[in-house]
Amino acid sequence: MGILKGVKPAEDIQNFLYFLCYNCGKSRRFFIKNKNMLTKAEKKEQIELGADLTKKSKALVFADFTGISIEEIKKLKSELRKAGAQFKVIKKRLLKLALKNAGVDFDPTQFEAQVGTVFATGELSSVAAQVYKFSKDLEKAKKNFVILGAYDGVEKAALDKNQFLVIAKLPSREILLAQLVGVMSGPIRAFMYIADQLSKKSVAAEPASSAGEPASSAREPVSSADKVAADNVKTVENNQQTQ
Numbered sequence: 726m727g728i729l730k731g732v733k734p735a736e737d738i739q740n741f742l743y744f745l746c747y748n749c750g751k752s753r754r755f756f757i758k759n760k761n762m763l764t765k766a767e768k769k770e771q772i773e774l775g776a777d778l779t780k781k782s783k784a785l786v787f788a789d790f791t792g793i794s795i796e797e798i799k800k801l802k803s804e805l806r807k808a809g810a811q812f813k814v815i816k817k818r819l820l821k822l823a824l825k826n827a828g829v830d831f832d833p834t835q836f837e838a839q840v841g842t843v844f845a846t847g848e849l850s851s852v853a854a855q856v857y858k859f860s861k862d863l864e865k866a867k868k869n870f871v872i873l874g875a876y877d878g879v880e881k882a883a884l885d886k887n888q889f890l891v892i893a894k895l896p897s898r899e900i901l902l903a904q905l906v907g908v909m910s911g912p913i914r915a916f917m918y919i920a921d922q923l924s925k926k927s928v929a930a931e932p933a934s935s936a937g938e939p940a941s942s943a944r945e946p947v948s949s950a951d952k953v954a955a956d957n958v959k960t961v962e963n964n965q966q967t968q
Contacts, residue, residue: 763816768819771815771816771819771823772819772822772823772826773823774813774815774823775813775815775819775820775822775823775824775827775842776823776824776826776827777827778811778813778823778844779823779824779827779829779844779878780827780828781844781846782810782844782845782846782878783845783846783847783848783849783877783878783879784843784845784847784848784849784851784852784875784876784877784878784879785829785831785842785843785844785845785875785876785878786842786843786845786849786852786853786856786872786874786875786889787833787836787840787841787842787843787872787873787874787875787876788840788841788842788843788856788860788870788871788872788873789836789838789839789840789841789869789870789871789873790814790839790841790870791838791839791869791871792868792869793863793868793869793870797863797868797870798812798841800859801856801859801870804855804859805843805845805852805855805856807855808845808847808851808852808855809845809846809847809851810843810844810845810846810847810851810852810855811843811844812841812842812843812844813841813842813844814839814840814841814842815840815842817833817834817836817839817840818834820833820840820842821833821834829876829878831876831883836873836874838871838873840873843856848877848879849875849877849879849884849889849892850892850895853875853889853892853893853895854893854895856872856893857872857890857893857894860872872886872889872890873886874886874889875888875889
């Protein structure tokens with residue numbers, strides 16, 4: 726027999742709660758504390774933590790981690806630490822306030838799923854590849870780690886999922902720099918080759934030795950004054966012979 730006469734035992738608690746709520750009046754409220762419910766002090770702490778992490782970060786990545794085990798989350802955190810980033814779970818409403826306090830205009834409550842945030846001290850490209858690889862590895866295991874979007878603190882711009890994936894699929898910074906050096910060094914190598922060939926061609930066109938130069942080329946040119954003087958000398962000599 727239930728606590729209330731004529732009521733089944735399974736309905737006792739529900740009816741009892743209705744009774745309490747009805748008799749509390751408008752000036753009071755009846756609460757049943759949930760283990761996941763945060764106190765006012767805990768909420769304040771979460772907001773301050775989120776704001777502090779945001780101020781120290783150049784990029785944020787938002788993801789739905791529903792169904793991901795604790796061990797898998799630990800693995801993600803370990804990989805992110807290598808890139809100077811960390812993964813935190815802050816309730817969306819509190820995260821929104823934290824972002825606002827840090828001067829970031831972004832609303833995480835736009836996402837329907839629960840949100841985990843990657844806070845990266847480096848640029849977005851420094852963590853995008855790791856987060857993308859993690860999601861693909863879980864996808865192979867038929868588990869979903871869905872990337873929802875990102876925020877680029879350097880450019881002050883929000884990115885949707887597709888824009889984030891474009892960055893995540895790019896080669897690393899080191900590889901891009903190596904490719905750039907290769908592209909720039911190509912024309913330089915071609916110029917050096919052409920200059921070397923021209924140098925060899927000019928050397929081959931020169932005489933085998935300087936001794937083989939024509940004698941006439943070694944003579945100094947005779948000026949017109951010298952030629953007149955020589956003619957005068959010959960005239961005088963001819964006159965003397967005539968006399």
